[in-house]
Amino acid sequence: MRLLNHLPDTIDAWARGAVGAFDTVREVHGRRAPGTCRVWELTRPDRSTRFIVKVARNATAYRTETFAYRHAVPAVPAGGAPLLLDCEPAHFALLLTAVPGHPLRELRLPPTEEREAYRRAGALLARIHTAGELTPQRRAAVQEVLDRAPQRLERLLHVCGDRVGSRERALLRALVAELPHLGPLPIAFVHGDAQPRNLMWSAAGRAAWIDFERARFAPAVQDFVRLAAGPWADRPALRSAFLAGYGRRPGPVERHALRCFAALDAAGALVWGAQQGDAEIVARGRRTLARLTEGEFA
Template identity: 40%
Template sequence: MVVLTSIPMARPRMSIPGSVLDWASYVIGPITLVRDTSWDRESSKVWELTCPDSTRYFLKISPSKALYARETHAYRFAVPSLGPDRAPRLQAADPDQLALLLTAAPGQPVAAGLTMRDLLKVHRQVGWLLRVLHDAPHASSSASWDSRAEVRARTESVGKHVAAAGDLLTRTEEETVLRLARNLPHLEACPAAFIHGDAQERNVLWDGRSDCAALLDFERARPALAVDDFVHLAVGPWQQQPWLRRVFFTGYGRELTEPERQVLPMLAAADAVSGLAWGTRAGDNEVVHRARVTLKLLCKGAAL
């Protein structure tokens, strides 16, 4: 095993545990540069590794066993359906250290700023990629989906999230969430799918040379409802630029079903209340801000 004792850190912030770095170097060989690319929260642990030939990899330590299991399953059984360069590939995984070693997909983060022409291409391709993922043949079976159990679980979850948020919610926000919760029975009629679980622009790369988008971060991928993957986009970029929504569903190959239209605001509300409580506890200002923006939209009756 190669033991590295002196690797320059491009932006020192969080060191890779020595045993994990040893494992990575054993798999891919010598590493000449390590760059911390984690999100600005304690649970995020991701580093870019560069080899002597300039080949790049990403090393990730999952926050929990459950998320590690979800992500490795997605990379093994669903991500290959997306095709070459449409997502990172799993190079190796270590369950004892919850570590994943991933190839680097081509492109730059969409958040870096794109022309409207390219942004339209991104959303159309993200729609297509999510449809392929949702239909991934070896990832999950819709036959095992218990729609009634899901309605019960989500109904209980909304109540728990509202209670956990407590005084963080205004009276109007709480009343709005509870009113929208009446649409939960429509979940039974929504199509099941193998979802990405965190579909938003920050988890998309755009390669302008090949005009190709790629998806990142599959730790929340799981069997659920297809509409779950539309929540963050519906309360985010589609609010300011509704034409992005249109091209997305052109790429996806269909519009929302009527039951999906009914439950989308409720799913957005549940996500916002959960994010508000969790983000406040964790000190994640980005999550709290997104939750506040979503609740404001829902209280105003914004169309999703």
Template identity: 30%
Template sequence: MSSWDHPGLSPGQRAHLEDMYPGAALEADHSWPFGITVLEFVHRGQHLLLKASASSHHLEREYRAHTRWLGPLTGDVPELVHYDATAGVLVKTFLPGRIVLGTPQEHDAGSFRQAGALLARLHRGTAPRTAQHYEESMAAKTRAWLGRASGLVPDDQLSLVATWLDSFEPRPVDLVPTHGDYQPRNWLVRPDGRLAVIDFGRAELRPWYSDLVRMDHHDFVRRADLRTAFMAGYGQEPVPAGLEGGPPAPGRRLDELMQSLGTIVWSRDMGDAAFEEHGRSMLTRVLNHL
């Protein structure tokens, strides 16, 4: 029997992996419940991690991040080893350690300070690019999520979002490389106590504050000191040219609305009730601050 006889792999993926990594020893299955097969394996003494998916979007973004943006994080992120878009497989080095989520480090201000410093290296490692129409695009995506949220969100909240979007005035915004899901479930505490960052399948050019939305509506809600520690590691918040007092609030609120509505709709589609409720809490909190 081949090492790659795994139910989460297609026949084509199995053949490709058998050709690339014959005789590999599978160590652990870290597969996601929503369509990404993740396998830890050893091949010729090298400890590696496979991601395989029938849909290439997640893998393409991870590949792009590794080849364009992660240089400033060298040593604190896995290294890309192999990618084949046709086969739908991506292989990178395996970093030893424990996911921060569910460990004492999830509640430790020192961990959040480290995470802030790591994120600053990602955001500031590439010169920002000013996008004239980014917020227009995000407003259109938010309207699309809003349409799909009918029946999942109270009508009065849907109406509030629609009214806010009608009054929203897009502005140019600076974009930087972002992780896309920056929170303790994607931080790894290594044996020496240092943090590493994993899973760049949602990496994209976005405004810097997009990477804070998940924490703003979870970790920082329960512990304000964690935000203080995080920002101490991150450093001063960027200020767009010609503006004072931080990034424009409307653009930041737009990001929060888009992410909260997207969380609700995606979670319902995936059958993830707990994450759907998290999206509802996010949306309520955002609407209370409009």
């Protein structure tokens, strides 16, 4: 991955027209392969203000993220997520405020502070989950996605090939086959990629969620999958802190749904991680698959 510390000319002109002068440009996420986004951090000459320019991976991601910033982020307390300052549809570009801090996955915090970071993250996610209007059309669209989940799994397994064994395939199929028939689940406007890489934490003790390109209406518990597959796996205190901030614990049907969604996420992680050369995502998929097989995922 090659990072470029300058913006493409057309995007540079657009950004300067929106926010004025900046003299430092740092690309913080470069395109690894087709279908991934690019992100730059811009800094004013006096170092007082930073901005983020994000070029979405495609038109769908651009529309999804702009919708999230316009309709969901306003429900979050100030500083709990970036704000959308401008957008440029011709280039799928968004201009955002930069929230303070660093991704939680990059930090080594004292246990008490880490639990507080997860508690505040849970409180913010609860606010995101209440955003937007769940219309009958959107509820029907959620069910349609659940109905198609088994077909999606089959496509992922086809790409995985022999990286997923026959016993593992049978388990994934059995779990994902339940998704269309689980019964009523609380539906929310989910972040879609809630995990430590997208959770910012500052020295002032402020949490913020970033990267809303997968935000959508979906079962609320789906936002817990990547947390359960990652930091919660060996740190139940972090799970407890997060859910305390969130304000409720998943019920029995949601807990079972979490396993079913984790099965689909594991297959997706194995495919996406391999395609993007992201060893961390591949490892998450393998770990989730192992925990599901051993009956330990919860």
